[in-house]
Amino acid sequence: MYRNLTIRQKQIVWAWAFLALPVLFYSVIRFYPTGNAILISFQNWNLLGSRTWAGLENYEKLWNDPVFWKVFKNTFIYLLLGTPISLVLSFMIAYHLDKLRFMHGFLRMLYFLPFMTSAVAMAWVWRWFYQDVPIGLFNNILAGFGIPQIAFLQSTTNALPAVLAPAVWAGLGFQVIIFMAGIRAIPTSYYEAAKIDGVGWFTVLTQITIPLLRPTIVFIVVFSSIGFLRIFDHVFNMTTNNPGGPLNATKPLVLMIYDTAFNGFDMGYAAAQTVVLFTILLIVSLIQLRLLRST
Amino acid sequence: MVDIAPTSDALLMAKPAPRTQNLGQIIRWLLLFIGGVIMIMPIAYMISTSLKWPHEVYNVNLIPEEPTIDNYIFVLEDGRFYWWFVNSIIIATITTICNLLFDSLVGYTLCKFRFPGRTIVFIAILSTLMIPTEMLVIPWYLMSQSFGWLDSYWGIMFPGLMTAFGTFLMKQFFESVPDDFIEAARIDGLNELQIWWTVAMPLVKPALAALAIFVFLGNWTAFLWPLIVTNSVDMYTIPVGLSGFGDEADVAWELIMTGAAISTIPTLVVFLIFQRFIIRGVVMAGLKG
Numbered sequence: 001m002y003r004n005l006t007i008r009q010k011q012i013v014w015a016w017a018f019l020a021l022p023v024l025f026y027s028v029i030r031f032y033p034t035g036n037a038i039l040i041s042f043q044n045w046n047l048l049g050s051r052t053w054a055g056l057e058n059y060e061k062l063w064n065d066p067v068f069w070k071v072f073k074n075t076f077i078y079l080l081l082g083t084p085i086s087l088v089l090s091f092m093i094a095y096h097l098d099k100l101r102f103m104h105g106f107l108r109m110l111y112f113l114p115f116m117t118s119a120v121a122m123a124w125v126w127r128w129f130y131q132d133v134p135i136g137l138f139n140n141i142l143a144g145f146g147i148p149q150i151a152f153l154q155s156t157t158n159a160l161p162a163v164l165a166p167a168v169w170a171g172l173g174f175q176v177i178i179f180m181a182g183i184r185a186i187p188t189s190y191y192e193a194a195k196i197d198g199v200g201w202f203t204v205l206t207q208i209t210i211p212l213l214r215p216t217i218v219f220i221v222v223f224s225s226i227g228f229l230r231i232f233d234h235v236f237n238m239t240t241n242n243p244g245g246p247l248n249a250t251k252p253l254v255l256m257i258y259d260t261a262f263n264g265f266d267m268g269y270a271a272a273q274t275v276v277l278f279t280i281l282l283i284v285s286l287i288q289l290r291l292l293r294s295t
Numbered sequence: 296m297v298d299i300a301p302t303s304d305a306l307l308m309a310k311p312a313p314r315t316q317n318l319g320q321i322i323r324w325l326l327l328f329i330g331g332v333i334m335i336m337p338i339a340y341m342i343s344t345s346l347k348w349p350h351e352v353y354n355v356n357l358i359p360e361e362p363t364i365d366n367y368i369f370v371l372e373d374g375r376f377y378w379w380f381v382n383s384i385i386i387a388t389i390t391t392i393c394n395l396l397f398d399s400l401v402g403y404t405l406c407k408f409r410f411p412g413r414t415i416v417f418i419a420i421l422s423t424l425m426i427p428t429e430m431l432v433i434p435w436y437l438m439s440q441s442f443g444w445l446d447s448y449w450g451i452m453f454p455g456l457m458t459a460f461g462t463f464l465m466k467q468f469f470e471s472v473p474d475d476f477i478e479a480a481r482i483d484g485l486n487e488l489q490i491w492w493t494v495a496m497p498l499v500k501p502a503l504a505a506l507a508i509f510v511f512l513g514n515w516t517a518f519l520w521p522l523i524v525t526n527s528v529d530m531y532t533i534p535v536g537l538s539g540f541g542d543e544a545d546v547a548w549e550l551i552m553t554g555a556a557i558s559t560i561p562t563l564v565v566f567l568i569f570q571r572f573i574i575r576g577v578v579m580a581g582l583k584g
Contacts, residue, residue, distance in 0.1 A: 014408070014486075019404055100320065110328075113338060117562070119534075120535075177577055240541070262523055274430040278427055
């Protein structure tokens with residue numbers, strides 16, 4: 001029967017044969033769970049009892065939950081601190097690194113190496129750095145200069161930036177590499193023209209380099225924003241004795257989801273939180289598409 | 296405005312060296328060097344502490360006075376890290392192979408075939424990029440529970456066997472394979488599976504390598520889902536095991552650092568060997584994917 005098909009029909013048969021398993025995979029492992037998560041968010045379920053319809057109850061509960069608003073605020077603080085800091089740092093590093101030839105590859109390696117580490121392992125290393133005297137490295141160094149100790153992870157004000165630091169550190173190398181690729185892609189003729197016109201470096205930077213890097217900047221901002229909105233590994237591992245603590249000062253949305261679902265077994269409530277996370281990420285992605293289109 | 300599309304090749308192209316090495320360049324180099332050294336300090340301290348005796352751990356010296364591999368012997372003799380390491384290797388390897396096969400097959404099909412339903416499949420897979428893993432873990436957990444996948448390799452691996460990211464990366468790269476090659480192979484009597492495997496795949500090797508690096512690293516360091524799906528100690532992956540190990544009461548910091556080093560050193564060694572290649576792959580995947 002296959003022999004009698006035209007070339008075009010044979011192609012259709014092959015294409016669907018290739019896609020059969022993947023289509024099944026995406027339906028069962030991606031789309032069905034997405035629908036299921038949304039469905040569960042309208043139900044009450046503790047895994048043991050029966051599932052009962054709850055309507056908007058979970059969302060109302062979320063709206064009235066002070067912990068959720070604290071977590072919501074934390075998540076955006078991670079985003080609003082992390083994204084600009086890593087953007088500025090990685091641009092500065094890439095901009096200057098691009099102008100160097102001597103041991104260029106070696107310097108690039110130093111900045112990129114943290115990207116190859118595991119977040120869990122490095123969270124524990126940083127957690128050790130943050131301990132009090134005589135354990136933690138940072139406080140030991142401060143003590144060596146006679147500076148009073150800083151409470152990092154125990155303080156409600158310092159804990160969040162302390163947890164954020166290793167996340168910024170680990171992502172920096174990737175952003176530097178992407179920025180350098182962007183900078184290299186700018187045709188040298190622009191710079192040559194600027195040189196002939198005798199334009200200063202600051203004008204070159206603000207009038208040529210940064211405007212032409214816009215697609216790269218948009219990509220990095222979106223990529224790192226999504227990363228900071230989904231922060232979990234670092235927070236979980238640096239605060240295992242009191243996840244998200246002290247007093248929920250470091251708790252991001254993903255940790256709240258994990259806690260509600262797998263410690264509290266309140267599946268409906270946790271699912272509602274995941275829908276909120278999905279909505280936030282969707283809005284950020286749509287803003288990205290808009291920005292990209294307008295370039 | 297000119298369309299600026301950064302390419303990985305541009306990164307590796309050397310610019311003509313400036314003729315004069317002035318003071319500014321030296322200061323710039325020194326500052327970047329100091330910054331770079333600070334960047335690797337956490338890694339350096341992790342490794343250095345893993346080589347220290349307990350009495351020296353809280354000393355801020357980077358170089359151990361009497362280096363020892365006792366911590367490694369202790370941690371490996373304990374046995375758990377050995378299993379976590381093996382689990383992680385198996386899971387990351389199988390997942391990587393699956394991604395290479397399926398993502399490239401789907402990418403190839405979407406790129407080179409014209410068939411009814413193509414656009415729908417394309418958009419459907421594209422749209423899964425928008426769905427965060429965190430939203431799926433609860434349904435995945437319920438699914439694993441009802442099928443008995445909890446606490447098994449399959450349970451850890453199944454969500455990541457194919458990725459939309461990999462599919463689009465591969466689709467982009469198959470665009471560069473000329474249709475004439477495929478036509479010629481068809482005339483030679485190869486079937487479509489053979490054409491994909493023997494004609495198209497060898498032409499996108501750099502992309503396959505970039506994808507392999509991303510998928511392997513991603514699975515090696517994956518934490519949230521393995522944490523949820525495993526519950527017996529010998530099914531843990533390295534990150535899950537390390538997290539629990541660090542949390543045990545009275546575990547000495549030098550042992551935690553040793554565990555952290557065991558989980559980090561393999562990827563660092565791979566990076567140092569294939570550095571140029573990996574950076575190129577990261578740029579390719581980052582910009583095309």
